[in-house]
Amino acid sequence: MTQLLLLGDEALAQGALDAGLSGCYAYPGTPSTEIMEYLQGSREAAERGVHREWSCNEKVAMEEGLGMSFAGKRAMVCMKHVGLNVAADGFVNAAVTGTHGGLLVVSADDPSMHSSQNEQDSRFYAQFAMVPCLEPSSQQEAYAMAAHGFALSERMETPVLVRLCTRLSHSRANVAVSVDKQPMKELDALNEMRGRFVLLPVIAKRNYVRLCEKQDEFARLSEESPFNRYSDGPDRSIGVIATGIGYNYLQEAFAGACPHPVLKISQYPLPKRQLSRLLAECRQIMVIEEGMPLVEQMLRGPLGDGGRTRGRLTGDLPRTGELNPRAVAQAFGLPAPALPAASPLVKMRPPRLCDGCPHANSYDALNEVLKSRPTSRVFGDIGCYTLGALPPYNAIHTCVDMGASIAMAKGAADAGVHPAVAVIGDSTFTHSGMTALLDAVWENSPITVVILDNGTTGMTGGQTSQAAGHMENICAGLGVAPEHIRILTPLPKHHAANVEALAAELDYAGLSVVILRRECIQTLRRKK
Amino acid sequence: MKKDIVLAGVGGQGILTIASIIGQAAVKQGLNIKQSEVHGMAQRGGAVLAHLRLSSDAIHSDLIAPGTADALIAVEPMEALRQAESLHPQGVILANSRPVANIGDYPELETVLAALRAYPRSLVIDAEAMAAAVGSARAMNMVMLGAVSPFLGMPVEVLEATIAEAFARKGPEVVAANRQAFAAGQAAAKGI
Numbered sequence: 088m089t090q091l092l093l094l095g096d097e098a099l100a101q102g103a104l105d106a107g108l109s110g111c112y113a114y115p116g117t118p119s120t121e122i123m124e125y126l127q128g129s130r131e132a133a134e135r136g137v138h139r140e141w142s143c144n145e146k147v148a149m150e151e152g153l154g155m156s157f158a159g160k161r162a163m164v165c166m167k168h169v170g171l172n173v174a175a176d177g178f179v180n181a182a183v184t185g186t187h188g189g190l191l192v193v194s195a196d197d198p199s200m201h202s203s204q205n206e207q208d209s210r211f212y213a214q215f216a217m218v219p220c221l222e223p224s225s226q227q228e229a230y231a232m233a234a235h236g237f238a239l240s241e242r243m244e245t246p247v248l249v250r251l252c253t254r255l256s257h258s259r260a261n262v263a264v265s266v267d268k269q270p271m272k273e274l275d276a277l278n279e280m281r282g283r284f285v286l287l288p289v290i291a292k293r294n295y296v297r298l299c300e301k302q303d304e305f306a307r308l309s310e311e312s313p314f315n316r317y318s319d320g321p322d323r324s325i326g327v328i329a330t331g332i333g334y335n336y337l338q339e340a341f342a343g344a345c346p347h348p349v350l351k352i353s354q355y356p357l358p359k360r361q362l363s364r365l366l367a368e369c370r371q372i373m374v375i376e377e378g379m380p381l382v383e384q385m386l387r388g389p390l391g392d393g394g395r396t397r398g399r400l401t402g403d404l405p406r407t408g409e410l411n412p413r414a415v416a417q418a419f420g421l422p423a424p425a426l427p428a429a430s431p432l433v434k435m436r437p438p439r440l441c442d443g444c445p446h447a448n449s450y451d452a453l454n455e456v457l458k459s460r461p462t463s464r465v466f467g468d469i470g471c472y473t474l475g476a477l478p479p480y481n482a483i484h485t486c487v488d489m490g491a492s493i494a495m496a497k498g499a500a501d502a503g504v505h506p507a508v509a510v511i512g513d514s515t516f517t518h519s520g521m522t523a524l525l526d527a528v529w530e531n532s533p534i535t536v537v538i539l540d541n542g543t544t545g546m547t548g549g550q551t552s553q554a555a556g557h558m559e560n561i562c563a564g565l566g567v568a569p570e571h572i573r574i575l576t577p578l579p580k581h582h583a584a585n586v587e588a589l590a591a592e593l594d595y596a597g598l599s600v601v602i603l604r605r606e607c608i609q610t611l612r613r614k615k
Numbered sequence: 616m617k618k619d620i621v622l623a624g625v626g627g628q629g630i631l632t633i634a635s636i637i638g639q640a641a642v643k644q645g646l647n648i649k650q651s652e653v654h655g656m657a658q659r660g661g662a663v664l665a666h667l668r669l670s671s672d673a674i675h676s677d678l679i680a681p682g683t684a685d686a687l688i689a690v691e692p693m694e695a696l697r698q699a700e701s702l703h704p705q706g707v708i709l710a711n712s713r714p715v716a717n718i719g720d721y722p723e724l725e726t727v728l729a730a731l732r733a734y735p736r737s738l739v740i741d742a743e744a745m746a747a748a749v750g751s752a753r754a755m756n757m758v759m760l761g762a763v764s765p766f767l768g769m770p771v772e773v774l775e776a777t778i779a780e781a782f783a784r785k786g787p788e789v790v791a792a793n794r795q796a797f798a799a800g801q802a803a804a805k806g807i
Binding site: 090092094117118120121201202254255257258259260261332335336338339343411412413416423424425426427429430432433434435436437438439440441471474478546547548 | 625626627638639642647648649650651652653654655656657658659660661662673674675676677678679680681682683693694696697699700703704717718719720721722726727730
């Protein structure tokens, strides 16, 4: 054993490496990004030849991971929670095909929306796809769960979802790391797996029955899991279910000595035996879970249970946002220190575009064009440039999900909005914008697609962007008329020319693409 | 031994450098650590914070409960006030007096500094000027680390050695400037 100081993300990555990982597939997204970055920086991963390049989006990553699993090797697919929406088709159907080499699907949730547009809880996806879910409560468990998850995946021929959340992903702790490394699996793609990997209805129906049959075994394995634990306590007026990092806050509240019986859950489906005992022995149940009230709702049932089950739905814990040690202590009526009133001197300090950011110049030019076109609407997208919604720019009217800008602009144009402008970054464009642009090409929709091309995935820290160096070729290849593809440089000295070019394309009654290209100031600085 | 430290600043100011050196020094001391960091969107010039917990026993929560922190290190004065509720009544505030006024309604600086000085155990210093005086204004973070060093329950030599390792790659002059900055901060904190 050696000790390392690792983020939760990094602990999982090292655990996967030590468990014989052959390939990691991911699209960057807070708080999951550091899993792949750790592997990219790992000499060990380089020496072993582990695949560790970014994918164009989470769906592609999911399918690449499934392909590696098909070939008998251990693969890990990583994303942020909303990325699992993108990957959902592959993920849900991988449960139906089953897997061959171990397949871990890692989804990092962001309750409190530190850097996200919602706080969806990935555990629902595991339940929906009917696959096991692992939810580490500590960095050490994140490390150990990689090997455990791969073994579980191979034993049951199922993908396994690993659910992380911000406070584990981005918290560093001592992790004891094994010195015994498992070898990578041999290529094994020539076995006869056509029987289950072809989801024609006749085969899928058989597979689905098999998936349903696996459920009892999944539940039994949860009962035996080293990550689920029942600890008895003398005060049975209330029993506690604490999942994932909720367990840490419980321990913190009672200084490691909770007087109530506690069922710690870090592997799903729920362990029935331990759950039955808790329900039989305790009058009330307090559920402490990070994210949405999944377990709480299951226990309450659709009609409620007369207040027996307590948690986020009963107001004992906050309904939204991430948990914290104070909120959990208060749920048990424990004394919490009185806090001083917030100082009126403290003002909001939201994030902002960096000094020298190319997007700032792009918005300055766009805003000048839009000033004289009051019927225009600007459809934004996901990235640093979403900050253009805030003052001083106030430049965009929407931000929904990756790639939505182009499709929403087209839909709004179909409804009669003109000018309809989409603003999208280069990485978001290759993630999910290209297919929407093809729709706009097909109908020659009167929209202008402004691509803010800074050559990187900026918001998450400067990861590769697959369109780098050939954005105009991609647009032309999709069928945008070359005379309506403009490439501009967002710099103050080109402001007047950029305004003129943007105005001309906004007024054009067909599809146009304006690429505003200048390198991200952060990646540029790092090269110096 | 158990210390809970909150670090605050503005994205890009490098509070994680301070946290990282304390963390590495703590590892050398055989302590347990949990260090919760801010990554992602807020790093773009927004308010950022980190929670650093050191203990000879097991640490449960990654977050420090408000009203319980032993020390608050802020490299920006208004950010010190923003996180002041994290502090235990006997906790100590160490704040840099140089503002990052990247918002339109930044409050009057002297009022902010006076509010900080009103805390029973606080130190408000111009860490940039102090760092510049001993070699490099960029070593501002090490002045702040020096200022908190008496409250970490850790031998100063371990922190000094960790600073030397952290900057070794940048050459002996940079190491010297950072160690002197650390010493200046340490001296300023005497008597809190």
